[in-house]
Amino acid sequence: MPATSLNGFTAESTVRTSLAWRYLAQMLMVLALCAASLSANAIEVGDKLVINDLKTIDGQTLTREDLKGKYLVVQVWATWCPYCHRQNINLIELVNRTQGLPIQVIALSIDRKAGAVPPYVEKHAINFPVAMMTPELDKAIGKRQGVPELYVIDPEGYVVQKDYGEMVDLDVWDLIDYVKPAEPS
Numbered sequence: 766m767p768a769t770s771l772n773g774f775t776a777e778s779t780v781r782t783s784l785a786w787r788y789l790a791q792m793l794m795v796l797a798l799c800a801a802s803l804s805a806n807a808i809e810v811g812d813k814l815v816i817n818d819l820k821t822i823d824g825q826t827l828t829r830e831d832l833k834g835k836y837l838v839v840q841v842w843a844t845w846c847p848y849c850h851r852q853n854i855n856l857i858e859l860v861n862r863t864q865g866l867p868i869q870v871i872a873l874s875i876d877r878k879a880g881a882v883p884p885y886v887e888k889h890a891i892n893f894p895v896a897m898m899t900p901e902l903d904k905a906i907g908k909r910q911g912v913p914e915l916y917v918i919d920p921e922g923y924v925v926q927k928d929y930g931e932m933v934d935l936d937v938w939d940l941i942d943y944v945k946p947a948e949p950s
Contacts, residue, residue, distance in 0.1 A: 814905055819871070819896050819902075835867045838868065838916075839872075843912050844882060850889070858937075
């Protein structure tokens, strides 16, 4: 018969209880950390997103001066993403429809292998600047909910629209409304 302690519990059951409490405390800590990472700050409508000099995959540099006074349509994407591919087709058309208007489409690739991006851009005739995601922009944008993710940034640098997942063609083309000349009254 096992030895009983003063409170009626065996030494073995006390150790098991202690281990169970320790395990429960560790699990609660893991859950708390997971919850904290889920609520990690992601940029939202109304937040400011500053894009400083950005080197594109073709070696050009987009400066703040180049982007000044324009609405920016910033897409976070990857070459392996079929939804991104379909959205890129619509962004190509958006660029074609907005020639001469103060709007700039920029794609930020999150591909792990930067070498995969230039052949994709060439093959699909992407007509807007493409850059690799930078650590600074990744931190500024924060936790993504998926790809593609699209942000519209007004000329003052504020996010005025945020979408994730593939936008249908009409939704992409509605982005023209940000820069469409006002109709006479």
